[in-house]
Amino acid sequence: MKKYLVFCLSIIMIVGTSVFAFAGNISGLDNHIDMFKEAEAIKIVLNSDKVNPSYKIAEIYGSPVYEDEFILRYRKAVASQSSTPYEDAVESLTKIKVDNSIAENNGILPTEQDVENYTNEQRKLYENEIDAEMKDSIKHFIDLTGMSEDEYWGVYKLKENKEYLTCINVESYLYDSKVIQAYTKSSSFELIDENFSKENIDTYLNSII
Numbered sequence: 001m002k003k004y005l006v007f008c009l010s011i012i013m014i015v016g017t018s019v020f021a022f023a024g025n026i027s028g029l030d031n032h033i034d035m036f037k038e039a040e041a042i043k044i045v046l047n048s049d050k051v052n053p054s055y056k057i058a059e060i061y062g063s064p065v066y067e068d069e070f071i072l073r074y075r076k077a078v079a080s081q082s083s084t085p086y087e088d089a090v091e092s093l094t095k096i097k098v099d100n101s102i103a104e105n106n107g108i109l110p111t112e113q114d115v116e117n118y119t120n121e122q123r124k125l126y127e128n129e130i131d132a133e134m135k136d137s138i139k140h141f142i143d144l145t146g147m148s149e150d151e152y153w154g155v156y157k158l159k160e161n162k163e164y165l166t167c168i169n170v171e172s173y174l175y176d177s178k179v180i181q182a183y184t185k186s187s188s189f190e191l192i193d194e195n196f197s198k199e200n201i202d203t204y205l206n207s208i209i
Contacts, residue, residue, distance in 0.1 A: 034079055034080070034081065035137075035141055036140070036141060036144055037079035038076050038079040038080070039141045039142075039144035039145045040079075040144055041072070041075035041076055041078070041079050042072065042075075042076075042145045042146075042156075043144060043145050043146040044075065044209050045068060045071050045072045045075060045209075046068075046145070046146065046147070046156075047146055048208065048209055050208040050209070051067055051068050051071055051208065051209075052066075052067050052068070053066055053067065053068040053069075054066065055067040055193075056192060057070055057191070057192055057193040057195075057196045058070065058189055058190055058191045058192055058193070058196065059190045059192065060093060060094050060097040060098070060188050060189055060190070061097065061098065061101065061188050063097040063100070063101060065093055065097070065189075067196075069093065070089060070093065070196060071205065071209075073088075073089040073092045073093060074086065074089040074201060074205075075205075076089075077089050077092075086198045086201060090189045093189075094188055094189060095167070096163050096166075096167075098188075099163075099166050099167050099170040100163075100166055102170045102173070102174075103166045103169055103170055103173075106173060108169045108170065108173050109166060109169070110162060110165035110166055110169060114165060115158055115161050115162045115165060116158070118161050118165060119153060119157050119158055119161050122153075122157065122161075123153050126138055
């Protein structure tokens with residue numbers, strides 16, 4: 001049982017907490033993301049000088065959506081072989097933006113120390129608790145992203161884990177407050193750049209990546 005738990009935690013650590021923000025559900029591990037395709041998607045987005053992290057392409061309830069975060073989630077959804085990658089990317093970002101707004105307004109954002117501690121626990125699991133075969137798979141995943149291990153854990157995972165812990169805090173807050181929050185209405189996604197419409201996104205990505 002412990003070995004299976006470690007395996008599941010390792011899968012979560014590899015594919016990233018963002019997997020839980022796509023459609024909000026996973027049926028066991030059979031529908032898991034093709035992890036190495038996800039790594040390649042991450043590398044393409046992070047290493048492209050044509051993807052602008054400060055270029056606003058949409059808004060969700062007034063919160064900006066930037067080019068890099070949308071493309072990354074769209075490419076991850078494609079890597080997961082989703083039949084609705086565009087909708088999944090929009091839902092993922094909607095949840096993230098709404099969660100962040102709720103957390104800010106109610107003083108429940110995770111602290112930098114919270115995020116660092118959680119990330120350090122993941123790294124210790126990777127370094128000390130898993131078998132050599134699984135560790136090699138995770139290392140291969142990190143290598144495919146184009147990041148060093150320090151960059152992966154010290155930059156990429158810190159950002160991803162902040163989003164994840166914010167989600168956990170908000171879900172706990174809403175549960176305690178007996179509030180039902182509808183996150184994922186596509187009508188909240190207000191597109192600014194038509195290159196990022198469902199009809200144009202693939203053509204646009206093929207032109208820049």
